[in-house]
Amino acid sequence: MFENWEELESNCLKCTKCKLCETRTNLVFGYGNKNSEIMFVGEGPGEREDAMGMPFVGRSGKLLDAMLSEINLSREKNIYICNIVKCRPPQNRDPLPEEQDLCINWLRNQVYIMKPKIIVSVGRISAMKIIDPNIKITKDHGKFYVKKNTVFMPTIHPASLLRNPSQKELVRQDFLNLQQKILEICERTY
Numbered sequence: 001m002f003e004n005w006e007e008l009e010s011n012c013l014k015c016t017k018c019k020l021c022e023t024r025t026n027l028v029f030g031y032g033n034k035n036s037e038i039m040f041v042g043e044g045p046g047e048r049e050d051a052m053g054m055p056f057v058g059r060s061g062k063l064l065d066a067m068l069s070e071i072n073l074s075r076e077k078n079i080y081i082c083n084i085v086k087c088r089p090p091q092n093r094d095p096l097p098e099e100q101d102l103c104i105n106w107l108r109n110q111v112y113i114m115k116p117k118i119i120v121s122v123g124r125i126s127a128m129k130i131i132d133p134n135i136k137i138t139k140d141h142g143k144f145y146v147k148k149n150t151v152f153m154p155t156i157h158p159a160s161l162l163r164n165p166s167q168k169e170l171v172r173q174d175f176l177n178l179q180q181k182i183l184e185i186c187e188r189t190y
Helices: 005-012 047-052 059-070 097-114 124-130 158-163 165-185
Strands: 038-042 080-083 118-122 145-147 150-155
Touching: 005 097, 038 097, 038 124, 059 158, 059 165, 080 097, 097 124, 118 124, 118 165, 124 150, 150 165, 158 165
Parallel strands: 038 080, 038 118, 118 150
Antiparallel strands: 145 150
16 A cells, blocks of 8 residues: 555556556546545546546546535535546447456545545446445435545446436435534534
């Protein structure tokens, strides 16, 4: 384990553990307040994220930012956001299980350094990898799970909301529940 952000990011940027490194434009390490109490974890970068080297910057990222803003959260101010895999899978396909397994230690190290009180898994793949492999995102979104003194909450991916706008109210409620949990257990987020 690396003990500081600079060393971790520097080593992650050189990663060649899987074939995704061969097709990436940029490795997408993460973005936001590295001293935050809250971490959001997606599955992997898409085309815009790969081009810009930042997580959640496409249409779904704009929607995520709007939802965060509704509960007074912002990646610039009081959350950190990253992904399970740090390189874009070709054609934005789901990251393969072996790619997730090869990349997960970067995320574990980010969690180790940051020590978030709450981790929000954004989407099915993230929830299945970091909370429970049997999770059903459409049924279990918005529920809280506790593992090793950290609170986890899965939510539906904003890309899914763009395809199915009828789910927006469900996710809005997830975020309101998240806000309540932050008020209960976080000391310096608001």
